Amino acid sequence: MARAPQTLFDKVWRAHEVSGESADAPAVLYIDLHLIHEVTSPQAFAVLRERGLTVRRPERTLATMDHSTPTLTAQVFGGTPIALDAARRQVRELEVNCAEFGVELLGLTHGQRGIVHIIGPELGLTQPGKTIVCGDSHTSTHGAVGALAFGIGTTEVGHVLATQCLLQRKPRTLAVNVSGELRAGVTAKDLILTIIGRLGVSGGTGHVIEYRGDTIRALDMDERMTVCNMSIEAGARAGMIGPDETTYRYLEGRPRSPRGAAWERALEAWRALPTDALARFDREVELDAAAVEPMITYGTNPGMVIPIGGTIPQRCGDAAFTQALTYMGLAPGQPIRDQPVNVVFLGSCTNARLSDLRSAAGLLRGRRIAPGLRMLVVPGSQQVKREAEAEGLDRVFLEAGAEWRESGCSMCLGMNGDVVGRGEYSVSTSNRNFEGRQGSGARTLLASPLTAAACAVRGRVTDPRELM
Amino acid sequence: MEPFTILSSRTVVLPGANIDTDQIIPARFLTTTTRSGLGEHLFADWRYLPDGTPRSDFVLNSPRARGCRILVAGRNFGCGSSREHAPWALADYGFRALISTELADIFSSNCLKNGLLPVTVDEPTSAWLIAHPGAEVTLDLTAGTLTLPTGRAVSFPLEAFARRCLLQGVDELGYLLERRHEIEAYERRA
Numbered sequence: 001m002a003r004a005p006q007t008l009f010d011k012v013w014r015a016h017e018v019s020g021e022s023a024d025a026p027a028v029l030y031i032d033l034h035l036i037h038e039v040t041s042p043q044a045f046a047v048l049r050e051r052g053l054t055v056r057r058p059e060r061t062l063a064t065m066d067h068s069t070p071t072l073t074a075q076v077f078g079g080t081p082i083a084l085d086a087a088r089r090q091v092r093e094l095e096v097n098c099a100e101f102g103v104e105l106l107g108l109t110h111g112q113r114g115i116v117h118i119i120g121p122e123l124g125l126t127q128p129g130k131t132i133v134c135g136d137s138h139t140s141t142h143g144a145v146g147a148l149a150f151g152i153g154t155t156e157v158g159h160v161l162a163t164q165c166l167l168q169r170k171p172r173t174l175a176v177n178v179s180g181e182l183r184a185g186v187t188a189k190d191l192i193l194t195i196i197g198r199l200g201v202s203g204g205t206g207h208v209i210e211y212r213g214d215t216i217r218a219l220d221m222d223e224r225m226t227v228c229n230m231s232i233e234a235g236a237r238a239g240m241i242g243p244d245e246t247t248y249r250y251l252e253g254r255p256r257s258p259r260g261a262a263w264e265r266a267l268e269a270w271r272a273l274p275t276d277a278l279a280r281f282d283r284e285v286e287l288d289a290a291a292v293e294p295m296i297t298y299g300t301n302p303g304m305v306i307p308i309g310g311t312i313p314q315r316c317g318d319a320a321f322t323q324a325l326t327y328m329g330l331a332p333g334q335p336i337r338d339q340p341v342n343v344v345f346l347g348s349c350t351n352a353r354l355s356d357l358r359s360a361a362g363l364l365r366g367r368r369i370a371p372g373l374r375m376l377v378v379p380g381s382q383q384v385k386r387e388a389e390a391e392g393l394d395r396v397f398l399e400a401g402a403e404w405r406e407s408g409c410s411m412c413l414g415m416n417g418d419v420v421g422r423g424e425y426s427v428s429t430s431n432r433n434f435e436g437r438q439g440s441g442a443r444t445l446l447a448s449p450l451t452a453a454a455c456a457v458r459g460r461v462t463d464p465r466e467l468m
Numbered sequence: 469m470e471p472f473t474i475l476s477s478r479t480v481v482l483p484g485a486n487i488d489t490d491q492i493i494p495a496r497f498l499t500t501t502t503r504s505g506l507g508e509h510l511f512a513d514w515r516y517l518p519d520g521t522p523r524s525d526f527v528l529n530s531p532r533a534r535g536c537r538i539l540v541a542g543r544n545f546g547c548g549s550s551r552e553h554a555p556w557a558l559a560d561y562g563f564r565a566l567i568s569t570e571l572a573d574i575f576s577s578n579c580l581k582n583g584l585l586p587v588t589v590d591e592p593t594s595a596w597l598i599a600h601p602g603a604e605v606t607l608d609l610t611a612g613t614l615t616l617p618t619g620r621a622v623s624f625p626l627e628a629f630a631r632r633c634l635l636q637g638v639d640e641l642g643y644l645l646e647r648r649h650e651i652e653a654y655e656r657r658a
Contacts (some may be wrong), residue, residue, distance in 0.1 A: 018647065018654040025629045028647055029653055040551065042501035047641070048622050070501050086499030093501050097631070137574060153552035153578035155639070160473040163649055169627060201486055205573055235547060301590040316498050320484035320542065411547075415495040421519065427549040434490040434548060436513045 005276035008029055008242050009208045011275070016131045018165055026167040031462065032130040034160045035116045036103070038094040039067040039415075040135030044158035045097040046293055047247075048367025053162045055101045060164060063098050065138075069203070071405035072078045072377050077101040077109055084418050101161075103332030112255075114381020114407040117141035120385055121225065128270040130457075133160060138349045138431065140231040141295050144224035144392045145251065146243035146273050148208070151232065161243035171237065172282040174207040178215040180361065187464040188223035189421060189429070191447035192230045193305045194404075195287060201303040207283070211241050215289040221250040222355040227398065228347040231429050233302040234285035235459035242274035250439040291318035291351050294463055298445040300324040308451065308463045311335050322395050327435050328443050329423070334339045336461050339445070342373040342424040344456040345438070348412040351449050352380030353428035357388050361396040363467055368401050370459025375402035376418060378410040402456070414439035427455040469583045471637030474573035476566055477537040480527055487541055488548035489575060493557040494583050495549075506553055507560030528561075532602055537564045540597045544568075546575025555582045565607050569594045569612070580630045586612060587624045601629065609635055 008012075018028040036044075041063070048054070055061060068087035074080045082088040084423045091108060098105035103466040106113045117138050119467060128146035133139060135157045142149035152166065160165055161336045176195055182188075209231050209427065211224075224241050231239030233371065241247075244441040248267060258266045293307035306312065306326060314332035315321040325331060330339070346352070346360050357379060369375045379385040385407055388394055394404045412419040412430035414437070423443030429452050430437075433444035454464035495628040497509040515526050539558065544567045546554060555578045558566070563586040576586045583608060589597075596616065597603065606615040609631065613621045624636075633640060 015658075018650050028644065028650065030651070030658065039498050043503050043552075046502070051641075053645075067495075080566055082501065090501060124556070135552075137548065149575055151550035153550055153555075153581060153639070155552060155578065155581035155641075159641055162641060163647070163651060164655075165644055167629065167640050167644065201547055202570055202572070205570065222610075235544070235572060244519060251645075268512060277574050301488065303486075320486065413490075413495040415498055425574060432488075432490065432548060434488045436494050437490050438520065440494070440496075440513055447518070452519060 005279040007275045007279045007281060008146060008210055008240055008273055009148060009350040010279070012131065013170060021170060026169045028165050028199045029131060029285070031060070031160050031164055031166060031275060031435050032064070032124060032131050033132045035120055035132065035134035036061060036063045036157060037067055037116050037134070037136065038065045038090045038095050040154045041097065041153045042090065042093050042450070044161055045101065045159040048101065048161060053189060055103060056163045056164045058102040058104070061095060061103045061161065062106070063103050064113050064119060065094055065108055067409045067413065069108060069408045070417055071410045073406055074112065080319040081356065092359055111382050114383065115352065115409055117229065118353060118380035118384065121221070122381055124251050124257030124320045127251065127257070127266070128247060129273050133166065137232045138229050140166065140236070141225050141229040142223060143228040143231070143238050143240040146240060146249050146270070147237055148240065159436045171395060172207045174204060174236065175281040175284040176207045176209055176213065176215040176287065177284060178213050178287045178289050180215060180288050182215065182289050182292060184382045185294055185450065185468055186292050187448040187450055188219055188226040189419055190295045191289065191292055192227045193446065194292045195299070195304065196234045196302050198285065198287065198307040199234040199299060201233060201301045202235040204231060204234035207236050208240060209236045210237040210281070211239060212275070212347070216241055217244065220355065221246060222353040222462055223240045225353065226350055230302065234430060242272050243448040244274070251372055263425050292467070294448065294451050296336055296451060296461060297444070298328065298330055300327055300433055300435050302431065302433060305446070306336060308461065309318060328378070336354070337463065339461040340425060341373060341427050341459055341461060343420050343426040344369070344373065344452050345411040345428040345430065346382070346449055346452055347378030348408050348430035349380065350431045352378060352384065354384050356388050356429065356449040357393050360449040361393045363450060363453040363464060364457065365396050367457050372458050373456060375456045376405060376411055379407050380407045411438050414438060414442070417426050420444070427452050427461065469637045472564065472583060472585055472609050472634040473545060474535060474606065476604065476606040478535070478602050478604050479538045479540045480533045481540045481598055482527065482540050484540040485607045486544045486547055489546055491505055491548065491553040492566040493551065494552040496652050498551060498553055504560060505554045506557035506654045507562070510539050510557040510561045513542065517547055524618050527652055537562055538605060538607070538637045539566050541566060541568045545571050550574040550578070552578045552581070555584050557578045567594070567597060583634065583637070585609065585634060589614060589622055593622050
């Protein structure tokens, strides 16, 4: 009997079922790679201790620190202690836990440290067909290589540490089909913001998204990661892209990619992963890439997004919408263009890979940021930092008047000392514009690195195409 | 985990849609290494003025909210970050159940691990609850029903396994540990 056509997701899911789901019980799903960090793991290790358990497969577990860690060189590499006491304790606790349970840690001063979702692919640990979890919702990033990757809570971090498995109900599938060419000045970030605007912030709930179509095929790996990264902002736990030659070229020769005969075997397995021609998705959505504009958010969730030349919409009788605009200090009918900006943040697991820094530096080269504006550039990993410095990108940012930092989550979430002030407007390349996300009272406008750079030059919300 | 069978309580209502986990517990409180004590920071940026004094206009600061164990929230409550600190903060504050038309995936899963019952109801039921803050309602997990003070009982769905865990007050880890032989068999064939 011929096998029924399957999606990429179906194939990865089935290959990892220790036992399938029934009416009474969820599937037991095997996890190939467990990434942990300092913020969502301490309470999980505490449970292991309480119950006298060990880490079942330490070699499938990798720890790093990124969320609460400082980005100032002196605090990372000694000289001065970590300014935040609680963060210092958290970093120390991860060191102790990893040593006690035999988990490899890329610690604070390690040359391969970085944002957990940046270093996984960079090291070649993130591979097609793997199941990957982490106590962080942006784990969806890893789906860009054709892995099934999703965020979990701390209790589940404990489950994976102890059993290498999770109890899961099978999610539904949603195909987002994108065709056509992105225009100049329009980036993968603008594409995913457009998709979120279309689906809404809960449009993907209960689903795994597969991004498909010639536009997606034409994206490089960094761009694919930006797209998959924000799947969770549409409510989907995971986003995936079928592996192809772009994926294999990216992974070949990375420190932890398979080598030699193992590489050939892996390639053969990976080539069988893409969705079969006649496979069915539970839902499908179509998008024309040529119609995508540079996008920017105006509200307090990533679905509140408009083209940068647009005006803020009106929604009568929607109290949450009104509250969001009050928080943002913006009004319906107002153009977003020329809105004054206080801070520009270039960083995060969404947009802190080398190509993101190149894109922003390309626009900033020979220019200066606006007087009084603060711009923070935080590479996604120490490797990205080294590569950027080798190309002289750090000089471009510094000469433009920006700050150049060590890697980490930084201003994406205000818990490591890098914060946006109360009432200040921040154009940020990160993923969430929630109230207070970048600091109490901070007002976040999400945009691409290119748009962020343009806003930094003018000190106002600016269409990057005006400066290209 | 304390078993969940029947809970009767007055409700507290937060009607807005898309209340994210950064509102439930802002990131600056995530530097803790324990599960306890987060209740005082629940909804910190809505609950307190910048100087730390309680905001009189926020519902959790009103005397009527005291002792309420059921939170009624707008659509897509708990979206955003996977931080389990959100259900820890809600539970530490005293909530044992949440009612909305839709709850975010990871958040809902995290609630179940902490004895917090996530209840999804249809639009009219939600609209009634939002229009009647402080209503005394009963959640019966055995029957799978929400009973309004009008006497109307509405059934709510809950995944069978999670329901059993809540009713018995057991966690999933024990079940997974018992699957050890199957996991070993999988590892041998994978």
